[in-house]
Every structure is written in structure tokens, then in C-alpha cells.
Amino acid sequence: MKEVEVALLGFGTVGSGTFSLLQTNAELIENRLGVRPHVSKIYVRNPQKYTDVTLPEGTVFTDSVDDVLGDETIRIVVEVMGGTTFARECVEKALKAGKNVVTANKDLLAEAGPYLLDLASKNGVDLRYEASVLGGIPIIRTLYDSLGGNKISELVGIMNGTTNFILSKMTEDGSNYDEVLAEAQALGYAEADPTADVEGLDAARKLAILSSIAFNRRIFFEDVHVEGITKIDSTDIAFGKEFGYTIKLLGIAKETKKGLSLNVHPAFISQQHPLAAVRGSYNALYVKGNGIDDAMFYGRGAGSLPTGSSVVSDIMEVTKNEAAQATGKLTPFFYPDKNLYASGKIESSYYMRLLVDNSTGVLAKVASKLAEQRISVQAVIQRNEDAQTATLAIVTSICPRSYILNVINAFNKLRVVKEVGSVIRIMAD
Amino acid sequence: MKEVEVALLGFGTVGSGTFSLLQTNAELIENRLGVRPHVSKIYVRNPQKYTDVTLPEGTVFTDSVDDVLGDETIRIVVEVMGGTTFARECVEKALKAGKNVVTANKDLLAEAGPYLLDLASKNGVDLRYEASVLGGIPIIRTLYDSLGGNKISELVGIMNGTTNFILSKMTEDGSNYDEVLAEAQALGYAEADPTADVEGLDAARKLAILSSIAFNRRIFFEDVHVEGITKIDSTDIAFGKEFGYTIKLLGIAKETKKGLSLNVHPAFISQQHPLAAVRGSYNALYVKGNGIDDAMFYGRGAGSLPTGSSVVSDIMEVTKNEAAQATGKLTPFFYPDKNLYASGKIESSYYMRLLVDNSTGVLAKVASKLAEQRISVQAVIQRNEDAQTATLAIVTSICPRSYILNVINAFNKLRVVKEVGSVIRIMAD
Numbered sequence: 001m002k003e004v005e006v007a008l009l010g011f012g013t014v015g016s017g018t019f020s021l022l023q024t025n026a027e028l029i030e031n032r033l034g035v036r037p038h039v040s041k042i043y044v045r046n047p048q049k050y051t052d053v054t055l056p057e058g059t060v061f062t063d064s065v066d067d068v069l070g071d072e073t074i075r076i077v078v079e080v081m082g083g084t085t086f087a088r089e090c091v092e093k094a095l096k097a098g099k100n101v102v103t104a105n106k107d108l109l110a111e112a113g114p115y116l117l118d119l120a121s122k123n124g125v126d127l128r129y130e131a132s133v134l135g136g137i138p139i140i141r142t143l144y145d146s147l148g149g150n151k152i153s154e155l156v157g158i159m160n161g162t163t164n165f166i167l168s169k170m171t172e173d174g175s176n177y178d179e180v181l182a183e184a185q186a187l188g189y190a191e192a193d194p195t196a197d198v199e200g201l202d203a204a205r206k207l208a209i210l211s212s213i214a215f216n217r218r219i220f221f222e223d224v225h226v227e228g229i230t231k232i233d234s235t236d237i238a239f240g241k242e243f244g245y246t247i248k249l250l251g252i253a254k255e256t257k258k259g260l261s262l263n264v265h266p267a268f269i270s271q272q273h274p275l276a277a278v279r280g281s282y283n284a285l286y287v288k289g290n291g292i293d294d295a296m297f298y299g300r301g302a303g304s305l306p307t308g309s310s311v312v313s314d315i316m317e318v319t320k321n322e323a324a325q326a327t328g329k330l331t332p333f334f335y336p337d338k339n340l341y342a343s344g345k346i347e348s349s350y351y352m353r354l355l356v357d358n359s360t361g362v363l364a365k366v367a368s369k370l371a372e373q374r375i376s377v378q379a380v381i382q383r384n385e386d387a388q389t390a391t392l393a394i395v396t397s398i399c400p401r402s403y404i405l406n407v408i409n410a411f412n413k414l415r416v417v418k419e420v421g422s423v424i425r426i427m428a429d
Numbered sequence: 430m431k432e433v434e435v436a437l438l439g440f441g442t443v444g445s446g447t448f449s450l451l452q453t454n455a456e457l458i459e460n461r462l463g464v465r466p467h468v469s470k471i472y473v474r475n476p477q478k479y480t481d482v483t484l485p486e487g488t489v490f491t492d493s494v495d496d497v498l499g500d501e502t503i504r505i506v507v508e509v510m511g512g513t514t515f516a517r518e519c520v521e522k523a524l525k526a527g528k529n530v531v532t533a534n535k536d537l538l539a540e541a542g543p544y545l546l547d548l549a550s551k552n553g554v555d556l557r558y559e560a561s562v563l564g565g566i567p568i569i570r571t572l573y574d575s576l577g578g579n580k581i582s583e584l585v586g587i588m589n590g591t592t593n594f595i596l597s598k599m600t601e602d603g604s605n606y607d608e609v610l611a612e613a614q615a616l617g618y619a620e621a622d623p624t625a626d627v628e629g630l631d632a633a634r635k636l637a638i639l640s641s642i643a644f645n646r647r648i649f650f651e652d653v654h655v656e657g658i659t660k661i662d663s664t665d666i667a668f669g670k671e672f673g674y675t676i677k678l679l680g681i682a683k684e685t686k687k688g689l690s691l692n693v694h695p696a697f698i699s700q701q702h703p704l705a706a707v708r709g710s711y712n713a714l715y716v717k718g719n720g721i722d723d724a725m726f727y728g729r730g731a732g733s734l735p736t737g738s739s740v741v742s743d744i745m746e747v748t749k750n751e752a753a754q755a756t757g758k759l760t761p762f763f764y765p766d767k768n769l770y771a772s773g774k775i776e777s778s779y780y781m782r783l784l785v786d787n788s789t790g791v792l793a794k795v796a797s798k799l800a801e802q803r804i805s806v807q808a809v810i811q812r813n814e815d816a817q818t819a820t821l822a823i824v825t826s827i828c829p830r831s832y833i834l835n836v837i838n839a840f841n842k843l844r845v846v847k848e849v850g851s852v853i854r855i856m857a858d
Contacts (some may be wrong), residue, residue, distance in 0.1 A: 021720050025580050031578050031645070034760040130575070136721040138575030145574075146559070146567030148461050149741030151454050216460070274727055277706035291450050291738030292565040295728030298703055299721055309720030312578030326755040331463040 010081035017308030024122040079103040102314040104131035110205035114218040116330040124328035128314035136306025137299040152290030161281035162197035198226035207251035227265040239393040259341030353421040358390040437512035502523040508532040531743040533560035539634035545646040546761040553757035557743035565735025566728040579718030581857030590710035591626035627658035629693040636680035656694035668822040789818040832833030
């Protein structure tokens with residue numbers, strides 16, 4: 001059977017998962033392809049670390065990246081090292097040397113994706129990156145190919161397993177953010193420094209990559225407006241439940257007549273929405289388009305084998321293209337103008353929680369401030385905390401964010417309002 | 430820009446949705462592909478029916494199918510007529526004439542899919558059929574390409590919108606099957622003769638098509654064991670809720686060491702399972718594989734534009750392949766042996782509802798019959814109906830179907846059991 005030579009750069013979580021799947025499912029993969037992808041070299045910085053790994057005959061570790069990039073037999077370079085400096089250097093060199101590249105590197109794609117796609121196209125080779133977002137969920141190929149006939153109007157994703165685990169746990173157990181974060185860290189679901197996850201940065205990188213494809217724009221990480229989950233309180237989650245909502249950290253890209261808005265923030269969604277059933281460390285992307293209406297893609301957003309599955313699917317596709325001498329056929333197409341829409345202008349329904357005086361007439365005063373700002377009220381729950389204090393949980397109708405900022409100002413000036421506790425967006429269905 | 434000529438056979442729901450999307454999104458599709466798919470001819474039996482349809486210049490209706498199949502400029506024939514006789518004749522002729530075929534024809538694929546794939550391969554052309562199952566949900570390409578590196582162990586699908594609408598409505602409103610069926614018929618969600626839907630035949634055809642791909646076997650409709658939803662009672666749905674279950678009509682294909690089992694039947698699933706959140710007329714497929722672990726694909730299972738979206742994605746792929754002169758590269762691969770496993774042998778947990786005498790010691794008698802058949806009980810709810818009669822709702826542990834058939838026999842001989850009301854499988858997580 002015809003063989004296509006493959007090299008891995010890196011042998012960490014994703015690299016070893018990829019290699020393991022290629023070995024375990026070798027026969028199936030060959031039968032399905034009619035061609036055999038064969039890993040001949042694996043670049044690692046320090047081969048001594050892997051002396052306990054037994055490679056099959058015909059596969060070797062090497063500590064020289066030039067030994068890979070200068071090897072003319074190698075047609076596919078699989079970058080699974082991570083980082084953006086050395087990895088970018090290697091990917092660019094490989095593309096310029098006329099080698100196809102498969103990468104799982106989210107940071108690199110969010111920083112330089114459109115540029116690298118152009119470079120691949122110029123060199124007549126493939127650049128594939130299914131594993132760079134949402135782990136085992138096949139979403140990049142889906143957006144390119146399966147949904148290619150659609151004008152996409154909206155992407156809404158649960159794109160970070162750590163924060164979804166934390167919010168699910170807070171919702172199910174009523175526990176507090178700090179407790180659950182500590183538990184997630186103990187279980188290895190959250191890093192010692194959880195910033196990239198809990199502040200929404202990781203989700204923003206994924207949203208940038210997916211939006212570039214779905215909306216044909218050169219979108220980068222810095223184009224996304226980001227807000228994390230560190231201020232989410234279990235009190236709000238409980239009130240949300242009573243209103244029929246579940247809290248999620250969402251990445252939302254929305255095309256409107258005014259432009260494309262790109263946001264990552266916590267939001268309440270209806271308990272009936274398919275994203276509400278995405279629990280624990282699972283990820284999902286919900287897509288609206290003018291053909292499909294709506295669809296959702298759900299699965300494991302991380303992990304050695306799920307992410308390896310996505311890398312292998314790319315290796316298989318490029319192997320097939322190589323065998324058919326049809327690489328470099330993925331024409332990158334981007335509109336020249338990003339046409340972004342300031343997130344502050346997005347209209348939304350809002351949830352607000354106020355601590356107020358527990359006295360007659362307070363609700364009337366609060367309601368009149370809302371009315372002054374032309375904000376309608378959809379639902380209110382009042383809960384008396386003690387003789388002095390009550391909590392008001394309010395759901396507003398859809399209005400611009402500026403109205404909400406104005407009413408918060410007005411509340412802060414109102415003597416009967418002790419504190420504006422939280423303000424959380426509600427996602428429209 | 431380079432053009433690839435396309436012809437439609439049929440202009441009904443799917444055909445007109447396909448044409449409409451190709452028109453509406455023409456610019457986007459061309460930019461994404463770098464090639465222009467152009468519909469030059471549309472075959473319809475009676476062009477007089479379409480005098481109110483204004484076609485763009487360069488596209489004509491024709492009532493001669495030979496005018497399409499004999500036209501050498503046409504590279505892609507899109508079969509959206511339905512039926513298995515004339516449609517099969519046209520598809521075979523087109524493939525033999527070296528034309529690529531895109532079809533949305535589930536019945537044709539379930540009857541002759543593997544044969545037609547071989548024929549396409551022999552003639553060096555593509556045969557694509559994304560729209561033949563699950564409407565707008567991109568699942569066929571996903572199984573072929575995105576999950577190609579996985580050994581798939583299980584497919585579980587909600588594959589029929591009519592029955593999911595009926596069961597969702599029965600669950601949400603507590604209404605009876607007959608009432609909801611009548612409502613579904615009035616709304617156009619169910620046919621006047623609903624047999625193909627409610628008896629599970631439609632779902633079985635889809636399961637056959639998807640299993641052929643996922644498990645690389647030549648699977649046909651008759652290989653699937655089928656049971657419909659007509660006996661489902663709202664009483665059972667209510668008891669199921671108390672046990673934490675939701676009822677769904679599931680298509681289940683499962684690979685075990687003993688072989689592949691293929692079943693369509695109603696089943697209870699945990700309310701926490703992602704399929705439980707698939708409501709109304711939506712469809713979804715849940716997939717387990719040795720790389721991805723698990724994933725789910727959700728969306729519109731029918732409709733003009735969603736199904737059209739899948740047809741267009743196939744047209745786009747074949748157009749790209751034509752332009753790259755890389756058609757016919759999808760090698761059909763099937764194991765020679767189907768290796769099917771009799772559905773009667775599948776082990777499962779079961780729900781049973783019995784009408785019994787309302788008297789002391791009845792539960793003991795029922796429980797001892799279960800124990801005699803080595804069936805453990807996981808949960809029981811007893812509800813007294815009147816002075817004479819009580820209902821027992823029982824959830825068993827996992828056991829072979831034969832044990833359950835034996836215990837039903839034993840119950841039928843037991844004087845205190847008035848009736849074995851229902852027996853419903855419970856899907857393991």
C-alpha cells in the first residue's frame with residue numbers, strides 16, 4: 001500500500017494521543033483511506049525523557065528539528081508542541097519547504113491563523129488545524145465544508161471545559177466559586193494559575209479562530225471583548241434557576257446589519273436551550289445559518305485521545321490529498337474589512353440583583369428608575385433577608401447596554417438601594 | 430471564474446431548497462470554493478407546474494431526463510426526486526456515464542447504498558448523500574472524515590422528527606398518543622398515514638445508512654430490528670419521569686465482541702443524557718468512539734433549507750473535487766462479513782408496569798418471581814388505583830431480554846397480577 005510519511009513535532013498529551021490512535025486504529029485507517037500515513041520521525045527536545053516509550057520499527061525520536069524539516073521524504077509535519085515562538089518558526093519553515101502542516105496549536109492560530117493559511121496556499125500545501133479548538137469535536141471541517149453553503153449568522157459556544165465544570169458544579173451543588181475552583185484545581189481540571197480559563201481568554205482565542213472561518217474575516221484574539229466568571233455568585237445562579245435560566249460562560253459571535261460582534265462573557269440562557277444541557281467539562285458549539293436554521297456540536301473539549309482524534313482526522317485528510325496530488329486546494333477567503341461592531345451597543349435582556357431597604361414603596365422607586373431609562377421589567381422576585389434588607393432580582397426586557405449602565409448609575413444614587421449586586425446578560429433564544 | 434455544470438433531478442421540497450440556497454448564497458459559495466457550481470438544467474416531470482417560478486438566465490426546466498444524462502457538459506447530477514425505481518435508474522445511468530451524483534434519497538441509499546458506492550468508485554466519480562439522513566445535520570461527512578480515525582463502538586440517534594415531536598409533546602403535556610398524533614397530523618408534522626414514522630421504519634433506514642459508514646459493513650434496512658412508539662402510554666412517561674428518565678425513539682447500533690446489533694425502539698434514557706434535551710422535531714446523533722470518547726450532533730432533521738444545506742455542501746465538495754480533478758477518491762471499504770448480533774440477546778435494564786391486586790403480600794410475590802429469574806430490582810413505585818387495584822412500576826438491573834420474557838410469562842400465570850401493562854428498555858449511559 002502507498003505510504004505518506006509523517007513527522008510529529010512534540011510528544012506531550014496531544015502528540016502521544018495522536019500517535020497512540022494512529023497505532024491502535026492503523027488497519028482501520030489504512031482501509032478507510034486506501035493509503036497509509038506513516039510516522040517516521042518524532043521531534044522532542046530531550047529524547048532521554050522517552051526511553052521508556054517503545055516505538056515501532058521505522059519510527060524514531062530525534063532532537064533535531066532540522067532533521068525533520070530538511071527530510072524530503074516527509075510530506076506532513078504535525079505540530080503538537082504548543083507555544084507561539086518556536087512553533088511558529090517551525091510551521092513557517094515547513095510550509096515554505098512545501099510540506100503540509102497539521103497543528104493543534106490554538107494560541108498560534110489565534111495569533112497568526114489567517115497569515116499562515118495564506119502562506120500554505122502560496123506554497124500549494126495544506127494547513128489543517130481541527131484540533132486547535134474544542135478538542136475532539138469536529139467543528140473546523142464542519143464550518144468549512146458541511147456548513148459551507150450557509151451564510152452563518154451566529155456562533156454561540158461553551159468553549160472552555162474548566163469554567164463549564166465550575167459553573168455546572170456551582171449550579172448543581174449551590175457551592176461558591178472559590179470552593180469549586182479549589183476542587184477543580186485539586187482534580188486537575190483547573191491550572192494552578194487559572195487566569196486563562198476563568199477570565200475567558202482561552203474561550204476568546206477559540207472564538208477568534210472559529211469566527212475567522214464562519215464569517216470569512218481576519219479575526220484575531222484582540223478583536224474579542226472578554227469578561228470572565230470570577231464575579232459569578234451562587235445567589236445569582238439560584239435566582240436564575242427560578243426564572244428558568246442556567247448560567248454558562250459563552251463565546252458569542254453575531255453578524256448583524258451593523259457588523260460582527262465578538263464577545264466572551266457569562267450569560268443566562270433558557271433551561272430549554274440545547275446549550276443548557278452541556279454539563280461538566282464538555283464543550284459545544286451552537287450555530288445558526290440561513291440554510292441549517294440551527295445546529296449544535298457537542299463533545300470532549302480536551303484530552304489526549306479526543307484531541308488526538310482531531311489531529312488524526314487532519315492527518316488522514318492531508319494524506320488523502322497528498323495521494324491524490326490535490327493539496328493546497330483550500331483557498332483562504334477573507335473579506336478585506338473586519339466590520340466589527342462595538343460590543344457595548346449590543347441589545348440584550350438583563351438580570352440584575354439589588355440589595356435594598358426592606359420597606360414599603362422600595363419596589364415602586366426602583367421600578368420608576370427603570371421606567372425613566374425606558375427599561376421594561378419582565379419578572380421580579382423579592383426576598384426579604386432581614387428586617388432591614390431585601391433582595392430584588394429583576395429580569396429586564398431587551399435594551400441597549402447603555403440603558404443598563406444609566407440605570408445602575410441611577411440606582412447608585414438612590415438612598416433605598418444599598419448595593420447593585422450583579423448584572424448578568426440573558427441570551428435571547 | 431471556472432464553472433462546474435450541475436443538473437437537478439426534481440424540484441420539490443429539497444430540490445427547491447437546494448436551488449434557493451445556491452442562488453441566495455452564490456457569491457459566498459464561489460468565494461469559499463474558488464469555483465462556481467452552476468445549475469444549467471432542472472429535470473421535472475411536468476414543467477407546466479412551474480410556470481410561476483422565474484429561473485435565472487442560463488438555467489432551464491426540462492421534462493427529458495435524457496437531456497440531462499446525455500449532456501456531456503453536466504458533471505454533477507443532483508437526485509432529489511425520491512423513490513427507488515426511476516431514481517435508481519437515473520443514478521446508475523449517471524454514474525455509468527462518468528457523472529458525479531449527489532442524492533438526498535434515504536430510501537435508495539438504505540436499499541442499495543453500498544452497491545451504488547462501488548459503482549461510483551468503479552467509474553472514478555463521487556457519490557455523495559449527506560442529505561439522505563438527518564436533514565441539515567452534517568453527519569455523513571463527519572463519520573467519513575472527522576471521525577475517520579476512530580473505531581466507532583456505538584451510534585444512538587433520535588432520527589425521526591415526527592416521533593420525537595409526539596413523544597416530547599406527550600412528555601410535556603401529559604397528553605395521550607392518539608391526541609398528539611392527531612395534532613401532529615393537523616400541523617403537518619405527521620403524514621395522513623404515519624406508519625413509516627411511528628413504526629420506526631424511517632429511523633431504521635437512517636440507522637442502516639449511518640451504520641454502513643460507521644462500522645464499514647454492507648448494512649441494509651432489513652438488518653435492523655424495529656419497534657415503534659404506538660404502544661407508549663402517558664402513564665409510563667410519568668413513571669419514567671419519577672425514576673429520572675425521558676422516553677425517546679432511539680436508533681441504536683452497537684458493536685460488541687459478539688457482533689453488531691442494530692435496533693430501533695422506544696427507550697428510557699437518563700434526563701442527564703445529552704439526547705434527553707433533544708426536543709420537538711429536532712434530531713440528533715450521539716456517537717462513541719475510541720478517540721473522541723463521546724460526541725453529539727444536533728439540528729433540524731428535515732425541511733427544505735436545512736436539507737438543501739446538506740445537498741449544497743455535497744455539491745460544493747464535488748465541485749471542488751471536479752476542479753482539482755480528484756473525484757472518485759472516496760474508496761468504499763466494507764468488511765466482507767456483516768457479523769450481526771441478534772437483538773434478542775442484548776442485555777439491558779428494563780422498566781415494567783404491572784396492574785396488580787391491591788392487597789398485602791403482592792409486592793413480595795412479584796419480587797420473588799423476579800428473583801427466580803435472577804433479575805434484580807433497582808427501584809419500585811407502588812401506586813394504589815382503587816380498593817382492588819394497584820400499579821407497580823419496576824426498574825430492573827441489567828439482564829438479557831430472555832430473562833424479561835420469562836418473567837413476563839411467570840407474571841401472566843400469577844393470580845395477583847392482572848396485567849403486564851408495559852415493558853420498556855432503559856438505555857445505559
